[in-house]
Amino acid sequence: SAVISQKPSRDICQRGTSLTIQCQVDSQVTMMFWYRQQPGQSLTLIATANQGSEATYESGFVIDKFPISRPNLTFSTLTVSNMSPEDSSIYLCSVVAGSFTEAFFGQGTRLTVV
Amino acid sequence: AQKITQTQPGMFVQEKEAVTLDCTYDTSDPSYGLFWYKQPSSGEMIFLIYQGSYDQQNATEGRYSLNFQKARKSANLVISASQLGDSAMYFCAMRESSSSGSRLTFGEGTQLTVNP
Numbered sequence: 769s770a771v772i773s774q775k776p777s778r779d780i781c782q783r784g785t786s787l788t789i790q791c792q793v794d795s796q797v798t799m800m801f802w803y804r805q806q807p808g809q810s811l812t813l814i815a816t817a818n819q820g821s822e823a824t825y826e827s828g829f830v831i832d833k834f835p836i837s838r839p840n841l842t843f844s845t846l847t848v849s850n851m852s853p854e855d856s857s858i859y860l861c862s863v864v865a866g867s868f869t870e871a872f873f874g875q876g877t878r879l880t881v882v
Numbered sequence: 883a884q885k886i887t888q889t890q891p892g893m894f895v896q897e898k899e900a901v902t903l904d905c906t907y908d909t910s911d912p913s914y915g916l917f918w919y920k921q922p923s924s925g926e927m928i929f930l931i932y933q934g935s936y937d938q939q940n941a942t943e944g945r946y947s948l949n950f951q952k953a954r955k956s957a958n959l960v961i962s963a964s965q966l967g968d969s970a971m972y973f974c975a976m977r978e979s980s981s982s983g984s985r986l987t988f989g990e991g992t993q994l995t996v997n998p
Contacts, residue, residue, distance in 0.1 A: 801985060810973065810988045811927075858925045864984050868977060869934065871917060871986055873927035 770795055770865045774874025781851055781881050788847045789877045791861035796841035802834070805858040805876075814859075817844045851881045885909065886976050886989035894995050895964045902949070903959040903992045905974035913979040916957040917986065918948065921971040930972075933957055964996045 771794040781787050791800065802814040814834055815823040823836040837845045848855055861874045887906045895901035907916065914935045920928040933941045933948045941948040949958040961968055971993050975986040 799984065805925075810990050811975075811986075812988075813985050816985060860927060862927075862986070864977075868915060868979075868984050869932045870929060871975075871977070871984075872929055873919075876925040876927070878925055 769870065770797065770863050770872045772861060772863060772872055772874040774861055774877060776877055777875055778878040779880070781879065783852050783881055785851055786847055786849045787851065787879060788845050789859055789861070791844045791846075791874050793842045793863055795865075797863040797865065798841070799864060800838065800844045801862040801864075802836065802844075802846045803860045803862060803873075805860065807856065811860065814846070848879065851879075853881045855879065856881050885987045886974055888974055888989035888992050890992045891990070892993045892995070894997060895961075897966060897996055897998050898963055900960060900962045901964055901994065903961070903972050903974075903994065904956070905958055905989060906954075906956045907974075907976050908955065909976065909978055911978040915977040916948070916950070917975040917977070918946070918957075918959045919973045919975065920968075921973060921991070923970070927973070931959070961994075966996050966998060969994060969996045 773792045800817045803811040805811045813826050814829045815825045817823045817836045817838040819838045819841050835847045859877045864871050885908050916933045918930040931941050931943045931946045931948050933950045940950050945962045947960045971991045973991045974989040977984050977986050
């Protein structure tokens with residue numbers, strides 16, 4: 769299994785500002801994933817972060833709004849830029865382990881934009 | 883079309899009884915994996931159980947078992963001897979081997995309430 773430390777666990781931010789979320793894994797992983805969960809909804813994949821290359825974004829998500837860094841095989845950050853109240857969500861990072869038979873998540877970041 | 887469908891927005895069960903949470907999926911990929919997660923009100927996603935498309939046996943993990951019916955494309959989660967702490971949102975998810983990066987696609991979730 770993989771242990772993922774994600775921070776901050778929650779934050780309240782002013783509109784127009786940016787927040788960077790960090791994800792640290794206790795083992796080296798090839799791929800890390802960032803998901804968004806809007807209030808009362810399911811999880812939606814934002815992007816896949818690979819070490820040494822640019823992140824791959826899903827339809828509806830752009831790099832200018834959600835820049836991602838992946839400096840090594842155990843760490844990644846997601847920035848939510850120029851925030852608006854519509855960005856209020858839980859953001860979660862995830863890694864795949866065990867020959868793709870396990871997928872673990874960080875504790876999540878509960879973001880409120882006011 | 884929805885890839886993962888959870889038709890029960892909410893379910894109620896009495897403590898110590900068993901409950902089944904439904905999940906159906908849609909894929910043409912012969913190799914895929916199905917996951918169940920528990921999300922308490924704290925927001926974390928807790929991995930419960932995994933079933934591979936080629937697995938011959940239904941997966942079990944403690945009080946959790948997966949009723950995998952491949953021909954019907956269903957992967958229902960069975961929780962035995964429900965406990966008050968089982969009250970949470972439950973998500974079914976699928977990984978298709980053809981999808982880039984082994985991303986997961988999630989259903990809409992089922993809110994389970996265990997009554998004392």
